[in-house]
Structure formats: structure tokens, C-alpha cells
Amino acid sequence: MAIPETIRAVVIKEVRWCASVTEIPIPKLEDDEVLVQVKAVAQILPIRNVYFLQFILMVGYPGTILGCDFSGIVAAVGPSLTTSVKVGDQVAGFVQGGHFKDRGAFAEYLKAPADLVWVVPKGTLSHEEAATLGCGFWTAVQALFHPTRLGLTESPAKVEGEKWVFVYGGSTSVGLFAIQLLAAAGYKVATVSSPRNFELVKSLGATVVFDYKSPNALDQIIAATTPGGGIIGALNTQGASDGQLLAVKAFGPEGKGKVVTILGPKDEAVAYNPNVTIQPTLIYTALGREFNFGEVFPASKEDKDHMAAFLTKVPELVKSGAIKPNRVKLWEGGLDGIEGGLAYMKEGKLSAEKLVYKI
Structure with a gap:
């Protein structure tokens, strides 16, 4: 798989309340991370995401990538990776969009800790369905x-x-x-x-x-x-x-x-x-990384370890049918359609379904 040097992503601008699709360098992997070619992303439902989006745009964080929930294909793995995730696997997960310049789901590629993605069993969920098992799950x-x-x-x-x-x-x-x-x-x-x-x-x-x-x-x-x-x-x-x-x-x-x-x-x-x-x-404490959300939250190894352990159970829960995805409302336009999807969600029109975008 040829990996580009630059990618398109939805990035917060210097001007408050503004985010747009921008060309940025592809994220550089740390030793224990995977690089994912994003195939579908989902919006957090519904009020919480609007509050979160308004909060991060109001306080700034210029240059950070928006988006949390994703599904895609592993394009590369870090040199010290010890998990079973490999290039070519379909994986899904959750990242903290809006806080880091090299981390966020609304992008053509993203990086995530290998132990915080789960491999989607073949023949079970589409990328659009798997992307719904993010923040809410x-x-x-x-x-x-x-x-x-x-x-x-x-x-x-x-x-x-x-x-x-x-x-x-x-x-x-x-x-x-x-x-x-x-x-x-x-x-x-x-x-x-x-x-x-x-x-x-x-x-x-x-x-x-x-x-x-x-x-x-x-x-x-x-x-x-x-x-x-x-x-x-x-x-x-x-x-x-x-x-x-x-x-x-x-x-x-x-x-x-x-x-x-x-x-x-x-x-x-x-x-x-x-x-x-x-x-x-x-x-966000389950991501094992310090962040500022109006107050500073220190990294929590305990929360990260618990989530990583549970994610190893998810493939079988999905395969057995015990866990089904949220209902998908596909929104056209890919990354360029996200602004319109956020406005639609803010109008309160969603109920028991998620807006999902193909990337």
C-alpha cells in the first residue's frame, strides 16, 4: 500500500468557530502505534458532540484534527508493535479529535495506539457500521x-x-x-x-x-x-x-x-x-494521554489498560451478534460533507442513529 506524504483532514483554524478541510503532513508513527487508512467516520451523538465541537472551537486548539470514531485499513505498524494487528486488517476505534495536531479521525489517514483498535471480523460489519462502535460504545x-x-x-x-x-x-x-x-x-x-x-x-x-x-x-x-x-x-x-x-x-x-x-x-x-x-x-481518559478539557486530566494507565483488555473481547461479541452497530445514516460528501452534517445534527433531527461519512 503506497502511503502519501500529505493527507486531507478537517482542521480547526486560527479563527474561532472555524474548521475546514486542509492539506497536512501524514502523522508520524510512534513505536506502538498503527497507521490507518480511514474508510468511514461517524459523528458523536448528538448534543454531546455539538457541545464538544463548540467548546473546542471556542477555546482554540488551532491546527488540531477533528473527529473521534473511525473504521479503516491498517496501512503501517510501528517498529515495536507486539499486538496481533497487522497491515491489511480492518480495524475500528476511537481517538480524541480536536486536541492534537497529529490525532483525529476526520482525515484520510490517522494514527492510534495498536492496543486501542480492534480487528473487525471478516464478513461481519461494513466500515460504515464499524465506525459507529466508537465514543458511545x-x-x-x-x-x-x-x-x-x-x-x-x-x-x-x-x-x-x-x-x-x-x-x-x-x-x-x-x-x-x-x-x-x-x-x-x-x-x-x-x-x-x-x-x-x-x-x-x-x-x-x-x-x-x-x-x-x-x-x-x-x-x-x-x-x-x-x-x-x-x-x-x-x-x-x-x-x-x-x-x-x-x-x-x-x-x-x-x-x-x-x-x-x-x-x-x-x-x-x-x-x-x-x-x-x-x-x-x-x-478520553481511556486513551492514556494527558489532555485539557477545561481542566487538565492526567494520563490514566488504569483506564487505558481496562479499555485495551476489553477491546480484545469485541471481535467475538460482534461475530456472535451480541453487539450490533448503531443504525447508520449515511451523509454524502466525505470530509467535505462534515460541515453540513454537523449543522444537520445541531438541528436535533437525529434519533437512534449515527451520521456516518465514507472517506
Whole structure:
């Protein structure tokens, strides 16, 4: 495979709120990295990505490459690589776009640590489908299974007995993957979503699903889970105050446990039941690299090692059908179409699907 010296990528400009397709040098590999010829990229769903994009454009980071979720073909490997990833493999993964000048998914080629990509089994997922198993999937893995988050049982192991977990936002990207991961490990899943997505979340393994806008949602959750001993943990996939509060209330007035959320704890939820802990999680820590996201987050070897170990399980989970991709909404134009796709997403038109671009 001939590797070019320069590539096209979506890069943040010096002027705030501006990013465009730009010619840049191809990233140089470190010893333990792989170079991937990108075939498809996906946008993070939906509000979180808009907030993230606006944040990084507002504060600057000029010259950095946007984009997080990708699928592609390994074009080269670092000289000290010890993993089984090889040139020609289809791989997928997640990188931290918008923070580094040589790292980002919205590009013709990207580089990533070899132990933080997973090989897509032949005959399973297309590049467009595999690209959806990025930020949302990784966030669900970290929130549910990391020992310092919910610390639940990971598939292929099975939890013993009837154990309930509540997922707020079952039709978000994080929620759809969380439901599948929990079902694969034998958990009962209670969730809420819009009624139009009930069938989808049930098909992926939700035991019960209720309308998140219903005034009876809390009573329905408690009635469904109490015979099984109540919920043992909860994941708030959206971070808003109402979702956090419902997740805390779902434990019942005497309940104890932990809610993991993608945004920081909200005062009302924290005050409601002091026996329920609210813990935020931020998936970028799994990349094992220091970064600044309004505050400096140090590199976390523990988070990176946990994710790298879980990614070795993903090919079999995909091959067995235990994990299915998000629904794909293909957006035309490749890298040049991303600006239009971001504007479309900002209008709030997406529901239970991901915008994906062929590169």
C-alpha cells in the first residue's frame, strides 16, 4: 500500500468557530502505534458532540484534527508493535479529535495506539457500521465495567441471579450499546426513551422500557424492578439534571448504589438520596494521554489498560451478534460533507442513529 506524504483532514483554524478541510503532513508513527487508512467516520451523538465541537472551537486548539470514531485499513505498524494487528486488517476505534495536531479521525489517514483498535471480523460489519462502535460504545464499556465506575460483570461471564440495571436514555448511542452489553452479561435492563424507539431498545435486550416523559415513569420502573430486588446500578447517558434525578429515584427511597453519568453531578440529584453516589465518567481518559478539557486530566494507565483488555473481547461479541452497530445514516460528501452534517445534527433531527461519512 503506497502511503502519501500529505493527507486531507478537517482542521480547526486560527479563527474561532472555524474548521475546514486542509492539506497536512501524514502523522508520524510512534513505536506502538498503527497507521490507518480511514474508510468511514461517524459523528458523536448528538448534543454531546455539538457541545464538544463548540467548546473546542471556542477555546482554540488551532491546527488540531477533528473527529473521534473511525473504521479503516491498517496501512503501517510501528517498529515495536507486539499486538496481533497487522497491515491489511480492518480495524475500528476511537481517538480524541480536536486536541492534537497529529490525532483525529476526520482525515484520510490517522494514527492510534495498536492496543486501542480492534480487528473487525471478516464478513461481519461494513466500515460504515464499524465506525459507529466508537465514543458511545467505549463510554458504555467504561461506565458499566471499569472497577472504579459501576464495576459490573463483563461478558462472556454471566452475572448470577436476577440483577437489574437502569439506563436513562436507552436510545442514545451510549444507551443502545449499554443495553446490549448488559444483556450479553445476563443483566435485566430497565430503560426510558421516546416511544418511537421502544421496539429498537427491546430488540437489543432491554427487559422493560418506559416513556421518559411519562409522569408515571418512576412508578413503572420501581414496579418492574422491585420484585427482583431493585436496581443495583444506573447509567445516565445524557447527563442532564432530570435524567440524573430519575436515575437516583429509581433506586427507591431506601435504595443504595451508584449512578454513573457522562456529565458532572447535579445538585438536586445529589441532595435527593445521600446513599446513592453520582459519579461522572469521561471516555478520553481511556486513551492514556494527558489532555485539557477545561481542566487538565492526567494520563490514566488504569483506564487505558481496562479499555485495551476489553477491546480484545469485541471481535467475538460482534461475530456472535451480541453487539450490533448503531443504525447508520449515511451523509454524502466525505470530509467535505462534515460541515453540513454537523449543522444537520445541531438541528436535533437525529434519533437512534449515527451520521456516518465514507472517506
